[in-house]
Structures are given as C-alpha cells and as structure tokens.
Amino acid sequence: MVKAKKFVLRKIFDGFPKKEDMSLEVEELPPLKDGEFLAEAAYLSVDPYMRAYVKPETWVFSEEAFIGGQVAKIIESKNPKFPVGKYVVGSFGWRTHTISNGNATLVSTPTILLPDIGDLPVSVALGVLGMPGNTAYFGLLELCQPKPGETVVVSGAAGAVGSLVGQIAKIKGCTVIGIAGSDEKGKWLTGELGFDHFINYKTDDVQSKLKKLAPKGVDCYFDNVGGELSSIVIYQMNKFGRISVCGSIANYNDTKRSQASVIQPPVVSQQLKMEGFIVTRWINRWMEGINQNMQWIKEGKLKYEETVTEGFENMFEAFTDMLKGKNVGKAVVKA
Known part of the structure; x- marks a missing residue:
C-alpha cells in the first residue's frame, strides 16, 4: 500500500493564513482500479487564487487535499493513456501521491500528459507552460x-x-x-x-x-x-x-x-x-497557449524565472511567502 502525505484545510483563513489553519496528514491509498494511474508529485504549485478561493460563504470542508496543481511522475498505471514513467500535469492538490483516472479534479484545469518540452525543467508545466x-x-x-x-x-x-x-x-x-x-x-x-x-x-x-x-x-x-x-x-x-x-x-x-x-x-x-x-474559459484552446509560449521561449522572446522551495513539508511556507511577494516569477515546491 502507498501512503500519501497531504495538507488539509481545517479552518477558514481569517486574514493572513496561519499554519494552524492546515494539518499535514498521511493517507493510505487503495489499489488501482482499471482506468486509473498512480502519480508521485515532482513539483507542486502555489498561486494567489488559492487564497481567494477560501471564503466562509463558499468553502466546503472535506478530507480532500488543499487545492492546487502539480506535475507528477506516473509510477503505476492501469490506464493505457497514462503510461508509467511519463509526467502528468493535473489539479491534484497539496498531496505527494495521487490516484487519478485522468479527469479534471478539484478545479477544472485539464489533466494532461506533459508535452515534449525539450531541455526545459518539468516545473515549467506549472508556470510559463501551464x-x-x-x-x-x-x-x-x-x-x-x-x-x-x-x-x-x-x-x-x-x-x-x-x-x-x-x-x-x-x-x-x-x-x-x-x-x-x-x-x-x-x-x-x-x-x-x-x-x-x-x-x-x-x-x-x-x-x-x-x-x-x-x-x-x-x-x-x-x-x-x-x-x-x-x-x-x-x-x-x-x-x-x-x-x-x-x-x-x-x-x-x-x-x-x-x-x-x-x-x-x-x-x-x-x-x-x-x-x-x-x-479555464479557454479550456478548448489550452494547448494553443502552451505551444505558443514554448515557441517564444525557443525564439528567445520569452523568459521565465522560478522561485523553488525544497520539500513537500514546506508547502505552507512557500504559499505564504508567495502571498507576501517574496517570489520572483513562478513559485513552486520541489517535493
């Protein structure tokens, strides 16, 4: 059995988020069913919208991981569309391991296999190519x-x-x-x-x-x-x-x-x-934006920067540092 770590929101943010508003928990994952795959987080995203979504009038508490995107490596699969060894980009939330069938989860961004990005780090799938x-x-x-x-x-x-x-x-x-x-x-x-x-x-x-x-x-x-x-x-x-x-x-x-x-x-x-x-208004044109930005990077017209925090356990600190404006470019966490 695979054990996944996850951050769960336990208290609505009152003003600036506090560490005690969340808990870091361990979850034992079930065996894969047909059509599912198991992905291990490589990089996770922290973004301003995560704070905006937590409102007393709209947030529904659950045992699900806190919202967010990640790029993850497929380590087991019963879905031929998502083979072992490939990287996938999905809205899996703040968790180290995820079982998915490839459908959108948590928020309606698409779950896709990472396209060929050449020598670029896979983390760009959460930033300039995401x-x-x-x-x-x-x-x-x-x-x-x-x-x-x-x-x-x-x-x-x-x-x-x-x-x-x-x-x-x-x-x-x-x-x-x-x-x-x-x-x-x-x-x-x-x-x-x-x-x-x-x-x-x-x-x-x-x-x-x-x-x-x-x-x-x-x-x-x-x-x-x-x-x-x-x-x-x-x-x-x-x-x-x-x-x-x-x-x-x-x-x-x-x-x-x-x-x-x-x-x-x-x-x-x-x-x-x-x-x-x-x-997500342009979900049907998602790859258009990614492909054009990738072309501009290859042409030297578009540059990007990442602020990388090491360690899944430091997700909350990366999140609050981003809210304080400490990042330059995209803020990501290396799991």
Whole structure:
C-alpha cells in the first residue's frame, strides 16, 4: 500500500493564513482500479487564487487535499493513456501521491500528459507552460487586444503571470510599464525581461510617476492586484482603453472591505472596457497557449524565472511567502 502525505484545510483563513489553519496528514491509498494511474508529485504549485478561493460563504470542508496543481511522475498505471514513467500535469492538490483516472479534479484545469518540452525543467508545466502562462497569454491577447505602439501597464509585474504579460506585450510591439514592490524586481523586469519602465508601488508616488512615464495615457491595463493602485491606473487610461482583471491579491487577506477610489467616472468618460476572467474559459484552446509560449521561449522572446522551495513539508511556507511577494516569477515546491 502507498501512503500519501497531504495538507488539509481545517479552518477558514481569517486574514493572513496561519499554519494552524492546515494539518499535514498521511493517507493510505487503495489499489488501482482499471482506468486509473498512480502519480508521485515532482513539483507542486502555489498561486494567489488559492487564497481567494477560501471564503466562509463558499468553502466546503472535506478530507480532500488543499487545492492546487502539480506535475507528477506516473509510477503505476492501469490506464493505457497514462503510461508509467511519463509526467502528468493535473489539479491534484497539496498531496505527494495521487490516484487519478485522468479527469479534471478539484478545479477544472485539464489533466494532461506533459508535452515534449525539450531541455526545459518539468516545473515549467506549472508556470510559463501551464496555467499562469495561459492566463497571461489569453488574458492579455483576448481581452486587452494590445496594438503596436500602445502603452500597457501590468501590476504584480514580477509574479508568475505579470512577468509573462509584459513580455508578450513587448512581443506585440507595445510600450510596457511594470508595477512591483522592490527595486530589485524592477531591475529584473527592465534589465532581463525587456520592460520599458518600472514603478515601485511601495516607494514611488504611483500617480505622478505613471503620468511621467505615460504622458499620453494608458491603453491597456492588466490588473493582478486591485485596490487603490488599480484605481490610480484606471484614472489615467485613454479613451476606449481595455482592462483585463486577473486578480486582486492586494485585498485577499483583508478581513473587511477595503476602500478604493470610485472607478465609474473614468470608465464612463473614457468609455473603457473592463472584463474579469478565469483562464479555464479557454479550456478548448489550452494547448494553443502552451505551444505558443514554448515557441517564444525557443525564439528567445520569452523568459521565465522560478522561485523553488525544497520539500513537500514546506508547502505552507512557500504559499505564504508567495502571498507576501517574496517570489520572483513562478513559485513552486520541489517535493
């Protein structure tokens, strides 16, 4: 019998997540049935959406592992579509071993065999060649539809999604301004990834610096953070500007509703288009995004970074470090 370790949520997060909100448990797995396979986690993902999903009004407690994606190696199989030795990408949650039949679990991202990624590490299937990469690809190109010469602003720019959004906007011929929380991240964005400008929201006057960097206004805004920061950007947008709302990490840990400037005036006067999305909207085009991002990597047009935490037992610390913005690029845990 195989024993799996798993993290189970025991208490709804009240403000910032606490270690005692979760428990690390051991589960004995049953023998495989026909059509199933057993996968052993290689890398696990920690993402901002995990915090957003835990709400008192929507979360249903169970003995299932906490939500999340992972790339895992198939070590036993009774399913010819998932042979032993191959890697699979699936939403198996925070657990070391998983029995699956290949159907989507926990959240509706597809369970797929890892495509041929050449010499790239398998962990990229959780980042640039996975859900975050597709979030950047579809969220920017489908909703913002950036045009050459336009100005694109990206908040949360040094994260798994934002760092890719800015590079894709550059590929499309745009001027890109990234907003993040440290000068070190800013040097990475402009020096390594090719962003044109950087704003440190912790030390800069965002409103005045944005006016200086984008004197003709902002055409597209990819919003990862929400809050007052996003209101400031929206007030400087051009007519018929487009806003792609990916997340609001600035407010995920608030225990009461935060206050931000009302955005309806610029939305109306500038005739802005503002649309939120969940990336599984494009589930039927999933491999399109992965293949295009992989092509851009091969062409040297798209770079990625990973912040790797060693050890499955450190999942919670990796999760909270990510929520604090300590990661650069994609945060993953090596099991």
